[in-house]
Amino acid sequence: AGARSYAAVDLGASSGRVMVGRVGPDSLELTEVHRFANRPVRVPEGLRWDVLGLYAGVLEGLRRAGDGLASVGVDGWAVDYGLLDADGALLGNPVHYRDRRTEGVAEKVWASVPAGELYAATGLQYAPFNTLYQLTAARGTAQLAQAGRLLLIPDLLTYWLTGEQGTELTNASTTQLIDPRTRDWSRGVAERLGIDLSLFAPLRQPGDPAGVLRPEVLEETGLAGPVAVTAVGSHDTASAVAAVPAGGERFAYICTGTWSLAGLELDAPVLTEESRAANFTNELGLDGTVRYLRNIMGLWLLQECLRAWGEPDALGSLLPEAAKVPALRSVVDAGDAAFLAPGRMPERIAEACRVSGQPVPGSPAEITRCILDSLALAHRRAVGDAQRLAGRPVDVVHIVGGGTRNALLCQLTADACGLPVVAGPTEAAALGNVLVQARAHGPVGDLAGMRRLLTRTQPLTRYEPRGGTRRWEAAQARLA
Numbered sequence: 001a002g003a004r005s006y007a008a009v010d011l012g013a014s015s016g017r018v019m020v021g022r023v024g025p026d027s028l029e030l031t032e033v034h035r036f037a038n039r040p041v042r043v044p045e046g047l048r049w050d051v052l053g054l055y056a057g058v059l060e061g062l063r064r065a066g067d068g069l070a071s072v073g074v075d076g077w078a079v080d081y082g083l084l085d086a087d088g089a090l091l092g093n094p095v096h097y098r099d100r101r102t103e104g105v106a107e108k109v110w111a112s113v114p115a116g117e118l119y120a121a122t123g124l125q126y127a128p129f130n131t132l133y134q135l136t137a138a139r140g141t142a143q144l145a146q147a148g149r150l151l152l153i154p155d156l157l158t159y160w161l162t163g164e165q166g167t168e169l170t171n172a173s174t175t176q177l178i179d180p181r182t183r184d185w186s187r188g189v190a191e192r193l194g195i196d197l198s199l200f201a202p203l204r205q206p207g208d209p210a211g212v213l214r215p216e217v218l219e220e221t222g223l224a225g226p227v228a229v230t231a232v233g234s235h236d237t238a239s240a241v242a243a244v245p246a247g248g249e250r251f252a253y254i255c256t257g258t259w260s261l262a263g264l265e266l267d268a269p270v271l272t273e274e275s276r277a278a279n280f281t282n283e284l285g286l287d288g289t290v291r292y293l294r295n296i297m298g299l300w301l302l303q304e305c306l307r308a309w310g311e312p313d314a315l316g317s318l319l320p321e322a323a324k325v326p327a328l329r330s331v332v333d334a335g336d337a338a339f340l341a342p343g344r345m346p347e348r349i350a351e352a353c354r355v356s357g358q359p360v361p362g363s364p365a366e367i368t369r370c371i372l373d374s375l376a377l378a379h380r381r382a383v384g385d386a387q388r389l390a391g392r393p394v395d396v397v398h399i400v401g402g403g404t405r406n407a408l409l410c411q412l413t414a415d416a417c418g419l420p421v422v423a424g425p426t427e428a429a430a431l432g433n434v435l436v437q438a439r440a441h442g443p444v445g446d447l448a449g450m451r452r453l454l455t456r457t458q459p460l461t462r463y464e465p466r467g468g469t470r471r472w473e474a475a476q477a478r479l480a
């Protein structure tokens, strides 16, 4: 009784999905209605997103969701954007954050605003693909010169659905143009770098109304109007963190998928020089929170190997074999930006092992084990560093997202961290998306109330640490 349905559009780097969440005062059920591939395309200019293909997938998903939706919300990966001309038409295909155009750009930016000042003002870790570096790389291009508007990917799709433009705050915080203390634009930084903030549409908060589906969208999807569209934590990681089923405050989280995003939820940013040196980021979360975390390469390392082996679906059979390979024979630094670009991943991993004087993994099972050990090790380091830098000890590590399906990774993470791991939900980003909509339209309470509902309704698996944290310390020392 009293349950309502919300559609969550969740766009990841390898697939997009439309899920329908049915939320009542004491119930929460999520159904996948459509999943579609997200395939980056290499053209002569570089690596691009097929954003029209994604939009078509979204429309098909809404059609399958059918009538009775109280609202629709869109989240997706961060930092990337589409440019619109003065008539609102998209200028070319959005550039992929793994494109090479940002190589060497940071040094140019730091010549105008030193890296230390940039961190103190924006709290963002250095990643070559932060929107700020992308915009600097694009300076002087015909496309940017023609642009009247910049919309981050989820905001672009929301615009196509509604005709209304906005810049949702959690994702805006990944541009490196937001001050995490004021949660507003960092005008000083933008000015010094010659970035025109009027390219951005006005800021929107998660939960704000974002319009209604356009009549043409209703016609194409066969839905009966009106259907509201609601701003959610449109950065997928913000939605995923909102759906971490934590009880109290003493928890760390790891959002797993193409990336592993590991850290803490805080009330205020940590902007110290030590934090910058450790490359921790202060992205914005729901209700005034800060997502204090580090980006780790994540299951991308494995996805790329599977692609290289021509066996994209072989993980199920590889994992039992990888579990039999001796632990911690060789590890790589899973935080290293050297693994950012696509291509030749098995060779690059083997090479990293050779250079650091470790046994070189050869078979797919050995390479898989090396990757999982390396991810668990990077999880351990990020969870440990975050506690130390923020002065906030934790008792439990929550793993959400695609990695929850990988029991070996969850167990190794518990072992490495020396803490219990609670794994689940898998579709955290979609659940966070749905719950923010439900809160805007119904009886769901604050963040703590959302988390209680998740704890009561979602299947969770607990992994206890099996001891032996010394071995992980020793493995870490090999990478120093």
Ligand code: LFR
Pocket: 012, 013, 076, 077, 078, 079, 080, 097, 235, 236, 237, 257, 258, 259, 261, 295
């Ligand atoms: C995860 C994610 C990360 C962001 C990376 C690039 O999907 O959104 O949080 O750093 O993708 O956008």
